[in-house]
Amino acid sequence: xxxxxxxxxxxxxxxxxxxxxxxxxxxxxxxxxxxxxxxxxxxxxxxxxxxxxxxxxxxxxxxxxxxxxxxxxxxxxxxxxxxxxxxxxxxxxxxxxxxxxxxxxxxxxxxxxxxxxxxxxxxxxxxxxxxxxxxxxxxxxxxxxxxxxxxxxxxxxxxxxxxxxxxxxxxxxxxxxxxxxxxxxxxxxxxxxxxxxxxxxxxxxxxxxxxxxxxxxxxxxxxxxxxxxxxxxxxxxxxxxxxxxxxxxxxxxxxxx
Amino acid sequence: xxxxxxxxxxxxxxxxxxxxxxxxxxxxxxxxxxxxxxxxxxxxxxxxxxxxxxxxxxxxxxxxxxxxxxxxxxxxxxxxxxxxxxxxxxxxxxxxxxxxxxxxxxxxxxxxxxxxxxxxxxxxxxxxxxxxxxxxxxxxxxxxxxxxxxxxxxxxxxxxxxxxxxxxxxxxxxxxxxxxxxxxxxxxxxxxxxxxxxxxxxxxxxxxxxxxxxxxxxxxxxxxxxxxxxxxxxxxxxxxxxxxxxxxxxxxxxxxxxxxxxxxxxxxxxxxxxxxxxxxxxxxxxxxxxxxxxxxxxxxxxxxxxxxxxxxxxxxxxxxxxxxxxxxxxxxxxxxxxxxxxxxxxxxxxxxxxxxxxxxxxxxxxxxxxxxxxxxxxxxxxxxxxxxxxxxxxxxxxxxxxxxxxxxxxxxxxxxxxxxxxxxxxxxxxxxxxxxxxxxxxxxxxxxxxxxxxxxxxxxxxxxxxxxxxxxxx
Amino acid sequence: xxxxxxxxxxxxxxxxxxxxxxxxxxxxxxxxxxxxxxxxxxxxxxxxxxxxxxxxxxxxxxxxxxxxxxxxxxxxxxxxxxxxxxxxxxxxxxxxxxxxxxxxxxxxxxxxxxxxxxxxxxxxxxxxxxxxxxxxxxxxxxxxxxxxxxxxxxxxxxxxxxxxxxxxxxxxxxxxxxxxxxxxxxxxxxxxxxxxxxxxxxxxxxxxxxxxxxxxxxxxxxxxxxxx
Numbered sequence: 001x002x003x004x005x006x007x008x009x010x011x012x013x014x015x016x017x018x019x020x021x022x023x024x025x026x027x028x029x030x031x032x033x034x035x036x037x038x039x040x041x042x043x044x045x046x047x048x049x050x051x052x053x054x055x056x057x058x059x060x061x062x063x064x065x066x067x068x069x070x071x072x073x074x075x076x077x078x079x080x081x082x083x084x085x086x087x088x089x090x091x092x093x094x095x096x097x098x099x100x101x102x103x104x105x106x107x108x109x110x111x112x113x114x115x116x117x118x119x120x121x122x123x124x125x126x127x128x129x130x131x132x133x134x135x136x137x138x139x140x141x142x143x144x145x146x147x148x149x150x151x152x153x154x155x156x157x158x159x160x161x162x163x164x165x166x167x168x169x170x171x172x173x174x175x176x177x178x179x180x181x182x183x184x185x186x187x188x189x190x191x192x193x194x195x196x197x198x199x200x201x202x203x204x205x206x207x208x209x210x211x212x213x214x215x216x217x218x219x220x221x222x223x224x225x226x227x228x229x230x231x232x233x234x235x236x237x238x239x240x241x242x243x244x245x246x247x248x249x250x251x252x253x254x255x256x257x
Numbered sequence: 258x259x260x261x262x263x264x265x266x267x268x269x270x271x272x273x274x275x276x277x278x279x280x281x282x283x284x285x286x287x288x289x290x291x292x293x294x295x296x297x298x299x300x301x302x303x304x305x306x307x308x309x310x311x312x313x314x315x316x317x318x319x320x321x322x323x324x325x326x327x328x329x330x331x332x333x334x335x336x337x338x339x340x341x342x343x344x345x346x347x348x349x350x351x352x353x354x355x356x357x358x359x360x361x362x363x364x365x366x367x368x369x370x371x372x373x374x375x376x377x378x379x380x381x382x383x384x385x386x387x388x389x390x391x392x393x394x395x396x397x398x399x400x401x402x403x404x405x406x407x408x409x410x411x412x413x414x415x416x417x418x419x420x421x422x423x424x425x426x427x428x429x430x431x432x433x434x435x436x437x438x439x440x441x442x443x444x445x446x447x448x449x450x451x452x453x454x455x456x457x458x459x460x461x462x463x464x465x466x467x468x469x470x471x472x473x474x475x476x477x478x479x480x481x482x483x484x485x486x487x488x489x490x491x492x493x494x495x496x497x498x499x500x501x502x503x504x505x506x507x508x509x510x511x512x513x514x515x516x517x518x519x520x521x522x523x524x525x526x527x528x529x530x531x532x533x534x535x536x537x538x539x540x541x542x543x544x545x546x547x548x549x550x551x552x553x554x555x556x557x558x559x560x561x562x563x564x565x566x567x568x569x570x571x572x573x574x575x576x577x578x579x580x581x582x583x584x585x586x587x588x589x590x591x592x593x594x595x596x597x598x599x600x601x602x603x604x605x606x607x608x609x610x611x612x613x614x615x616x617x618x619x620x621x622x623x624x625x626x627x628x629x630x631x632x633x634x635x636x637x638x639x640x641x642x643x644x645x646x647x648x649x650x651x652x653x654x655x656x657x658x659x660x661x662x663x664x665x666x667x668x669x670x671x672x673x674x675x676x677x678x679x680x681x682x683x684x685x686x687x688x689x690x691x692x693x694x695x696x697x698x699x700x701x702x703x704x705x706x707x708x709x710x711x712x713x714x715x716x717x718x719x720x721x722x723x724x725x726x727x728x729x730x731x
Numbered sequence: 732x733x734x735x736x737x738x739x740x741x742x743x744x745x746x747x748x749x750x751x752x753x754x755x756x757x758x759x760x761x762x763x764x765x766x767x768x769x770x771x772x773x774x775x776x777x778x779x780x781x782x783x784x785x786x787x788x789x790x791x792x793x794x795x796x797x798x799x800x801x802x803x804x805x806x807x808x809x810x811x812x813x814x815x816x817x818x819x820x821x822x823x824x825x826x827x828x829x830x831x832x833x834x835x836x837x838x839x840x841x842x843x844x845x846x847x848x849x850x851x852x853x854x855x856x857x858x859x860x861x862x863x864x865x866x867x868x869x870x871x872x873x874x875x876x877x878x879x880x881x882x883x884x885x886x887x888x889x890x891x892x893x894x895x896x897x898x899x900x901x902x903x904x905x906x907x908x909x910x911x912x913x914x915x916x917x918x919x920x921x922x923x924x925x926x927x928x929x930x931x932x933x934x935x936x937x938x939x940x941x942x943x944x945x946x947x948x949x950x951x952x953x954x955x956x957x958x959x
Contacts, residue, residue: 284936331916
């Protein structure tokens with residue numbers, strides 16, 4: 001217990017949504033990673049993982065952005081993103097993207113092998129238990145599609161949340177159903193997206209939980225936006241914020257309380 | 258069948274307002290999907306069987322030419338006939354010729370999506386031959402002049418009341434004048450009406466779930482038994498199948514069978530699975546005297562060697578659509594052609610053209626559930642993305658969209674510019690939201706704000722805050 | 732060029748090759764001839780006694796009715812009881828199969844028996860089964876001069892006389908049996924796998940029995956094997 005292991009260097013992939021909309025998620029991630037004994041580096045040329053271009057079919061732009069990401073994150077032992085979809089983009093799709101470019105493929109696979117989603121990194125790679133926090137509230141967790149199906153994140157956040165003193169986990173019906181975000185889908189097919197997020201909101205509201213948490217900010221912004229349009233009173237936070245004990249400030253979409 | 262895929266958004270809009278449609282299509286979630294999950298739970302070997310099925314199907318595609326010739330030889334040995342058809346038109350003509358030979362007035366049909374692709378029923382009617390669908394769901398939509406909204410449950414979009422009215426009107430001519438409201442009574446009525454038709458039919462037409470190369474057999478799978486009455490009572494049986502339905506041996510067939518019903522409806526086996534081989538034998542006292550197999554290409558061979566080749570593994574089980582949240586929201590008819598849901602999104606652009614079907618592969622969040630449940634592991638989201646790529650390259654994607662992504666990518670490739678834009682954007686949205694912390698209406702963001710509020714940014718971007726912190730510390 | 736040639740040509744072109752050479756063709760031919768078993772679920776590898784029980788459990792869960800009798804002698808009584816329980820006239824259409832001749836029908840003289848293929852007015856059919864598969868609760872029927880397949884589909888009631896010696900564990904066991912009886916790569920005109928009575932869920936996804944095939948499926952399992 002008095003061993004001081006070699007500090008692991010983690011390069012944080014901030015993600016564009018966290019950077020622009022909710023930096024507290026990145027600070028929460030840093031807090032947790034530092035607690036776990038990591039040294040954090042934030043490569044300053046990072047912008048985006050390229051998903052919007054990728055899912056729109058603009059392979060050329062995606063490759064350009066991906067190349068920049070590969071360059072920016074060269075040499076760091078671990079690359080961690082507080083997002084299943086961004087981590088999935090880098091670790092699963094970058095190699096596919098460069099399948100017909102042998103040199104870039106090697107680099108892409110190399111980066112992919114070092115890239116992790118935050119919660120599963122803390123849990124599976126670091127065997128980390130967050131410092132004791134207390135939160136007297138009930139919480140329901142939304143399994144975002146990329147986290148669940150690409151990055152195999154399901155039990156880890158629940159196991160870590162179980163260590164928060166006083167926190168009651170309430171599982172929603174159909175929690176593995178897509179929330180309807182899907183990047184540009186929610187804008188291009190807003191009516192269909194609306195129907196999907198309504199079903200998600202129905203199931204979340206039915207739990208009467210105090211807090212909604214998830215590991216992906218895109219999903220959270222989508223669901224929070226709909227919850228608030230429907231005047232549902234539930235605080236929306238990124239799971240990193242809950243685990244880091246940073247739950248006092250406003251949730252998504254909340255003004256000053 | 259008129260292709261209406263280009264009207265996907267309008268169809269979706271209508272479906273979303275229609276309470277009956279919303280109720281009907283939510284049933285795949287509570288019915289088929291729940292049953293499938295239970296069956297998968299009960300069979301520990303399920304995932305390994307999927308892997309085996311993938312190998313079998315890939316092996317067949319790699320040797321499809323050999324297998325088709327081998328299959329043909331076996332069918333001929335058994336006294337059957339094989340008709341090779343490049344196109345729907347050739348296949349329709351082949352069927353017509355066989356029907357003329359049999360001097361057919363009426364033809365009974367088992368449920369077959371390939372015959373929907375071919376628009377066979379309308380064609381036969383025009384030629385003065387009456388086609389009679391025998392699968393209850395197909396029978397219902399035939400009476401209603403509609404096309405399937407689900408490949409296993411074609412009349413999924415119909416309410417019981419709609420069926421009551423339909424039968425009440427259409428069965429008058431049989432002297433059945435009572436309005437039946439009980440589902441059992443409706444089924445009984447259809448059964449009684451179709452009984453005579455089965456016996457009177459001159460030709461029976463089915464599809465084929467599998468074509469067994471080893472024995473020259475065609476396989477059909479039903480719960481009703483309609484396929485069997487269709488193919489065993491008339492004097493002529495025509496089995497129509499697309500070329501990729503080949504399975505090498507009986508053992509390979511039972512592997513596929515273990516996946517098919519479980520994936521489709523959550524049954525271990527459909528009630529009736531029938532292997533038909535050739536016409537009746539010398540001493541048989543029932544069965545068709547003539548057996549024909551129509552092998553139809555219609556675009557399948559074009560998939561070989563492309564990044565969409567995996568589509569040829571498809572078993573047409575319907576698991577993908579049963580688990581698709583978009584399909585559950587918009588129903589089957591929105592997709593505008595024979596195949597709805599994820600398989601429709603991936604296949605229809607190939608079959609009816611990308612310009613026509615552009616919306617289908619785009620109307621997806623890539624949630625990945627379809628791929629997760631596909632018994633033969635077709636990478637459906639990946640194929641849909643390939644269509645998006647083709648659409649972008651060939652400028653089928655509308656200009657505003659292409660330019661929008663181009664503009665965004667311009668900034669994403671230039672970190673310094675990107676910081677500036679994001680800094681300004683975050684600040685602007687923060688101010689617009691004011692004390693409330695969210696924005697409920699934003700110019701040019703109608704797609705977002707028509708449905709939900711936009712959570713406001715916290716203020717300074719993370720990268721700015723981090724830079725500031727580092728400066729403060731150094 | 733025929734349609735056949737065009738299709739084969741397109742396939743080969745897209746596979747980037749011509750027709751398979753002799754070596755490659757032999758490999759494929761051997762794969763077919765070898766008809767190797769793929770993975771067979773472990774649930775089939777149980778003792779024969781347990782296979783019989785599993786078959787019965789599954790068939791009953793599929794809404795078929797099952798009775799077990801110690802020998803063929805009890806079959807006529809079961810048939811008579813079935814008909815009276817369902818208020819059916821004392822008439823059956825029976826497979827011409829010799830295996831049905833071994834049943835002492837004389838014990839039920841009031842029963843009118845006709846032999847042959849089914850016609851639309853038949854209400855009850857009685858047939859043997861070629862085999863049954865415990866794995867999924869499935870009967871296997873093979874058509875033939877003695878076993879017209881319309882008996883399995885046309886009447887509303889289908890009674891099957893199934894010997895325990897014909898009960899197998901898996902589908903693969905049945906393929907072996909079929910090859911034994913009919914020969915390699917030989918099949919009767921029709922092999923039916925039947926797992927319960929006919930049903931549909933096409934009206935608002937409600938399960939309704941008796942769509943087009945038999946509304947009722949009744950299996951009489953005859954324990955024809957020597958007890959150890």
